[in-house]
Structures are given as C-alpha cells and as structure tokens.
C-alpha cells in the first residue's frame with residue numbers, strides 16, 4: 010500500500026494497489042477519531058472491495074469528551090485512549106502511524122512528515138481540530154488546551170505542581186482561569202471547583218479553600234450558548250454555587266505567564282490559564298492546499314467532498330459545509346464517517362452521490378457531580394441528577410473497548426460515589442523546579458531552572 014520512495018507515483022491508477030488483483034480500491038483515511046474510525050470501519054465492511062489504510066499521528070484513538078477527567082486526576086490516560094492497531098485487526102483495515110504533512114494530488118498520494126507516501130484512489134480527511142487562539146497575544150505560549158492526551162496530562166501535572174507549592178508555602182495561592190464558556194470550559198471549571206471544594210480539604214489539609222480560585226471567562230452574554238436559556242441559567246447558578254467566579258461579557262486581550270489581561274484593561278492573576286474558547290484547523294492543514302473556511306476548516310460540498318475535488322472528502326470537526334456548518338460534536342463526525350463510506354461506494358458503482366443529512370440526537374454537558382444539562386431534539390430538557398446520570402452512562406457506553414468502559418466506570422464511581430467528598434485523585438508528576446508559568450506544548454514546570462540553579 011505504501012510506496013517506497015523510489016516507487017512514488019508508480020501506483021496511482023484507480024483501483025490498483027500493489028499486490029492486489031486490480032479490483033481493489035485504495036482508500037486512505039486520515040485521523041483515528043470519531044469520524045475517521047467510523048469511515049474506515051464502514052468502508053472496510055462495505056460492498057466495495059477496498060484496501061483501507063488509516064493514518065494517525067498517534068497510535069491510539071482519543072475519546073476527547075473525557076479528557077477533562079484525566080486533566081483533573083479522575084481518570085487514567087489509558088482509560089480514554091484505545092490502540093488503533095487493535096481496531097485495525099478487528100475491523101479489517103491497515104494502520105499507518107504518521108502525521109500528514111502534504112497531499113500530492115497529481116500523484117494521488119498522501120505525504121507524511123517522515124517522508125513516507127501512501128497512494129489513494131479516495132482520500133478521507135478527518136484530522137479534527139486544535140485550539141484556536143484567535144490571535145490573542147500570548148495565548149498560544151501561556152495557556153494550556155485539552156485536545157490531546159498529552160495536553161491533559163500537562164494540565165494535570167501543572168495543577169498538582171501548583172497545589173504542592175501552595176502546600177509547601179502558605180503564602181502561595183493559585184488562580185486557574187478557564188477561557189470560554191462552552192461545554193468544555195463549563196466542564197473544566199465545574200470539576201476544578203469540585204476538586205477545590207471536596208478533594209483539597211482531604212488531600213491537602215494545609216491548603217485553605219480561599220487559596221485556590223477558579224475563574225471562568227466568557228465573552229458572550231451567557232454560558233452554553235447552544236442550549237435552551239433555562240439550561241444556561243441553571244448552569245450559571247450551579248457554577249456559582251460551587252464557587253466558580255463567572256465573568257460574562259468579558260474578552261481576553263492578552264495571556265501572560267501569570268496573568269490574563271481583559272479587554273477593559275483589568276489584569277487578572279492567572280497561575281494556570283486553560284484555553285477552551287474555540288477550535289480551528291491545525292496550522293499544518295494550510296499546507297495541504299485545499300480550500301479553507303472559518304477557523305481554517307476545510308470547506309466541503311453537500312456530499313462531503315472537498316470543494317473542487319472529486320476524490321477527497323473531509324468530515325468531522327475539520328470539515329465545514331459551504332451551506333450548512335454542522336456542530337463540532339461526536340455525532341456529526343460519526344454520521345459523516347458513515348456517509349462518506351456510502352459515497353465512495355456510489356462513486357465506485359458509477360452512481361450519483363447524495364447530500365449528507367445530519368440526524369440531531371441532542372446535546373448534553375456536565376457541570377459536576379449530580380449536575381448536568383441535556384436537551385433533546387424533541388424539546389425534552391433534563392437537568393440535575395437525572396441529566397448527570399444520563400451523561401455518565403452515555404459517555405461510558407460510547408467509549409471504545411470493554412476494558413476502557415470498565416476502568417472508566419470504576420474510576421468515576423471511585424471519584425463520585427465511593428469517595429464523595431474525598432480526594433480520589435489519580436496522582437500526577439510534580440516538577441517543582443521551574444518558576445515559569447505554563448506554556449502550551451511542553452510540560453513547562455521543568456523547563457527552566459530558577460536563576461542560580463542551572464546545571
């Protein structure tokens with residue numbers, strides 16, 4: 010399937026994979042998230058004889074909706090990630106580890122960062138998104154995001170380091186600023202407040218509650234904009250009850266190593282800044298030479314083919330419809346994956362393609378123990394304990410793999426049921442040498458030794 014460098018371009022004719030009998034269609038899927046996995050599975054199991062190669066820069070698929078639990082010591086990183094090779098064997102596709110750097114459309118090959126090339130007859134791009142800092146000064150350098158397993162571990166270790174510093178020196182304190190009042194920001198702020206309120210008194214008796222502040226900053230009028238106003242009000246009240254300082258109609262002008270500067274000029278202390286304000290395509294997507302719309306997302310036609318392309322599809326968070334921008338959620342990604350499989354079959358059987366129709370299954374967000382909001386397309390709205398139980402059940406059920414489901418259920422039960430009001434935190438690494446504030450990519454706490462401490 011993968012061409013050696015000297016074979017590049019050798020195998021680009023439709024339906025001719027090396028070693029195949031000539032009827033096999035080469036489909037390359039980029040990204041092993043919700044969208045890419047569903048596409049790879051559906052194509053491999055469909056009626057077209059296809060040789061499917063799934064490419065991802067990680068060797069696992071990440072269940073992003075529970076990353077905030079990893080970041081706050083509720084789950085282990087392995088609970089929310091699943092090895093793609095296991096799935097490949099099970100579901101009948103190949104896996105290639107690698108980061109896509111470019112697309113050679115003339116040769117019909119995907120070019121990987123390690124120089125490898127993978128030929129395709131149909132290409133499905135499902136590489137998801139990264140944090141979008143909207144050009145806010147210092148945000149990329151001094152805030153942490155939560156889109157990957159590594160980022161959530163950075164965050165967990167950063168939090169633990171900060172707590173150990175406060176425990177060691179009672180003059181210290183910590184203010185965590187969460188930027189963005191969408192579901193990710195709300196979940197993060199709610200869980201941090203819960204940790205501060207419940208876990209800290211048990212695990213860190215030296216730390217007074219007043220030494221740790223959680224601030225949620227949202228530029229809009231309300232939190233959780235896509236939800237019904239009653240659920241938005243409930244969310245705001247719940248967060249405030251848990252001691253989160255919620256600042257609405259507030260924009261961030263700059264992020265520094267120890268502060269955020271608000272638009273009005275006010276400077277807020279921020280020992281840790283968590284960026285949950287928006288997403289966009291990763292910078293490398295610009296090098297793929299495809300049309301990009303809002304947030305750098307790749308623009309697609311109604312059938313999910315990239316605008317101007319016959320053989321390239323884009324799905325999931327990375328794609329934006331020219332007429333209909335779908336929400337960046339798991340369901341549009343999964344349904345989009347199934348749709349492209351059907352469209353590839355249609356193209357192979359010389360049938361016309363069909364437009365993608367999204368079936369809305371509702372939205373939900375959690376605020377913390379016994380508090381969540383659920384809104385169904387029928388208009389049914391739930392909140393409180395029942396919504397929270399529904400949220401937990403759905404998230405555990407949709408994880409990949411029984412082992413991950415059992416481990417997650419056990420760890421969440423430990424956090425919320427077995428140890429209510431207890432610590433229950435999974436321990437991270439504490440690296441107390443650095444005096445620097447957090448940065449986005451590296452674990453910053455060990456980056457620069459304080460003056461006079463250099464090796």
Ligand SMILES: Cc1cc2nc3c(=O)[nH]c(=O)nc-3n(C[C@H](O)[C@H](O)[C@H](O)COP(=O)(O)OP(=O)(O)OC[C@H]3O[C@@H](n4cnc5c(N)ncnc54)[C@H](O)[C@@H]3O)c2cc1C
Pocket residue numbers: 039040041042043044045064065066067069070071072073074075076077107108109110135136137138155156192193291293324325326327337338339340342373374
């Ligand atoms: C913290 C958080 C909480 C969320 N909570 C919810 C929720 O409760 N409900 C919900 O419906 N949605 C939720 N979402 C959104 C949901 O996770 C996304 O909509 C969904 O993951 C999108 O799926 P995807 O397949 O498009 O992308 P992803 O799941 O992001 O997968 C993209 C894959 O592409 C790979 N990749 C990226 N670049 C490259 C490259 N250059 N080369 C090779 N591989 C690459 C990545 O490693 C990754 O595996 C949440 C998201 C976050 C971050």
